[in-house]
């Protein structure tokens with residue numbers, strides 16, 4: 001019979017179907033670094049606790065260093081019949097250093113081992129994603145700064161609503177991504193307790209020092225309850241949720257890129273390097289990056305639901321179901337990072353097409369609210385002003401005209417409250433610049449918002 005660490009209990013070889021079905025090393029080999037870091041910390045602690053001799057601990061650490069090097073160089077062969085990354089590394093260690101390798105698993109179980117490795121992995125990947133998020137936000141802020149004076153038709157219901165600064169519009173995304181950053185940081189803070197030493201789940205009779213392993217691995221302390229330490233995966237779910245929100249926000253921007261790039265709009269020109277062509281239609285330059293970001297949200301949401309469902313109603317403590325936790329989290333973090341990185345490039349290369357935007361601003365009575373606000377400022381009750389302006393829109397639309405076709409006499413046909421200053425009050429520029437309320441779209445406001453946002457983002461610690 002093939003010798004496995006748990007062979008003592010068994011009299012039959014594992015069925016090959018079971019071997020293939022239960023292995024996880026094809027996925028959790030991505031946690032090799034964390035597994036080795038965890039084992040080294042554990043070995044040092046066992047040495048301090050007198051459970052390993054100096055010589056044994058040293059042999060283990062040197063052996064693990066060698067394995068780490070081989071994995072990094074790609075020469076390590078993972079064996080699926082050993083199930084997971086933990087058994088692969090431990091078995092190989094014993095092969096290399098003999099007896100001391102067999103002592104490494106003292107006061108430890110794969111249950112606390114995997115929970116520790118996975119927390120370390122998620123912590124590190126969240127840090128990486130925050131780095132990408134920060135870079136991406138700085139690209140948005142640069143683009144916002146270049147486009148404070150680009151006035152676009154702001155939309156509600158995807159219809160012309162009120163003119164806004166494109167810089168202001170882009171800074172709205174920075175606020176969303178700032179909250180996402182904060183959420184990811186918060187998730188990383190909460191996960192930062194160490195399960196190692198919970199053993200299978202009940203703790204261990206050995207005199208271990210859980211504070212020491214926690215400290216060595218950069219955790220704030222040990223998980224307080226050994227049963228909880230091996231049982232929960234809420235930290236993984238929070239990471240998947242954080243990734244989902246980033247993707248949701250990215251997909252809204254991606255959708256706007258697709259719309260703005262479409263022919264009826266032509267508000268923007270995309271960089272060639274971030275577009276792809278058609279195999280049949282020679283004229284095509286497609287916004288595939290934005291479409292794929294929009295499309296990938298589906299699998300990131302799916303991963304979140306998979307995790308929530310996998311954990312639902314699981315009795316304490318460890319259950320093998322939980323092995324299914326890694327693929328969705330790894331995939332979601334990969335996707336969110338690559339989406340942020342590629343969108344940073346796309347956003348940086350976008351150019352606003354001011355002619356097309358200017359033409360569009362003339363449509364849709366975009367300054368109707370300004371006409372109503374003008375009347376309200378002249379003492380007409382706002383409801384009445386709204387009614388008068390609505391009547392103007394309806395009458396002008398019927399004649400194929402708009403506000404800019406009216407002279408002062410034309411305005412006064414609708415209300416005596418209109419004075420000559422109305423002509424300059426209802427241009428897109430004055431519409432924007434009059435909105436000086438805190439957080440509003442006036443260009444001077446937006447210029448300070450750009451500076452303020454840049455300071456806030458630059459000071460973020462990924």
Ligand code: ARG
Nearest residue numbers: 024084110111114318322323
């Ligand atoms: N590979 C397992 C996982 O990822 C860890 C091993 C725990 N296995 C066990 N039979 N207790 O969850």
